[in-house]
Amino acid sequence: MASTGFELLQVSLPQLAAGALQTLSISALGIFFATVGGVLYGVLANLGKRPVNIALQVYLELFRAIPVLVWLYLVFFGLPIFFGLSIPSFWCAVLVLGLWGASEVGEVVRGALRSLPRGQREAGLSIGLSGWQLYGYVLLPQALKRMTPPTINLYTRIIKTSSLAVLIGVVEVIKAGQQIIERTYESVLIYGALLLFFFFVCYPLSAASRVLERRWAHT
Template identity: 35%
Template sequence: MQALGLDVLFKGSNLLRLLGGLLKALEISLIAVALSLILGVLFGILMTFRNPVIRALSRIYLEIVRIMPQMVLLFLVFFGTTRVFGWDLNAEAASIIVFAFWGTAEMGDLVRGAVISVPKHQYESAFALGMTKSQTYFTIIIPQAIRQLVPLSINLITRMIKTTSLVMMIGVVEVLKVSQQIIEANRMTSPNAAFGIYLTVFVLYFIACWPFSILAKHLERKWSS
């Protein structure tokens, strides 16, 4: 175990510290996911409107999210806005804001794609029955779109969990930050600690994300049959 650097895990509370760091990463990602799901559904429905102003603003928002790296957004929100506007924003709150900003755009685009994929005659039939636009959306279109949306949104959750590793760059003590601290503290006594610690982090992330991946595949098979 010493050759692989795994002995470091059993020194003091190192393993518990890694688990605590993982829980912090999961906490940030799941709060951001919850916000993204709610705001993304609203944004996605808004994107289906034919209003040119709404379409233009939506396109600009999506392009900003797609072009700008999440790390740059983290630096901009945490280091930039706090200095410019002088507000007190801690690293965890900044991380949630950035990931919710990113997730809302991604989720909105998924919702838009799922909604517009519903055949046009479904709308026409609903309107012929005297249903309003809101009734059509919430009783006919949205339930059909959910079948396509749920597996894709689950994949978004796993992507967000993995990407939260970036928050260490603004000082959040999550699992990678803890890993670096442990490796540095044992640099002299356990020169192979980096391999063992990062291997453990790999396993922890796999355990955290694998159930979501299995659930997404199961739903895809179930609803495509």
């Protein structure tokens, strides 16, 4: 049994690998857009402009109140119907994960920036820094330390949530596994492999977060 299981894994490996590549690509792109968008959100939220804050609040609540799954359906099925805009399912998943992640990262960045002493901003301005320089050299580097642990936690959630993409037809790693199971009935083995896959992708991230947190505790 063990040897046949091993053989089976070997045979199915290319199929699983293709799925894994989809999962990793969607996750990586989602994380990228979540980070870029989140930093933008956090900085905008700190400008203290009322219309901007209202817009961000609406955006945040929409992504907090509506499940990611519903967003996937809305974008995948809704955009072609209402706007005649058809996006491939892979990019739908990236878009939804990116937008959802950006709202979450954005709140983290906003909080981290707000927690900095107000004097940092004034000291930066008083030596003539521009807004960009103020955020780039003074505020964001100091906020980074505070925002890293919750942001990395979110990255692992994005990776795990990316499996929802299967529902709009992306053959990511779980779907690939299920296809193999349908053929072979080796559910325990395949789900075991999937378990290990997600663990070995997500665990290093949490470990890195802990290492960074410890290293920065002294600075």
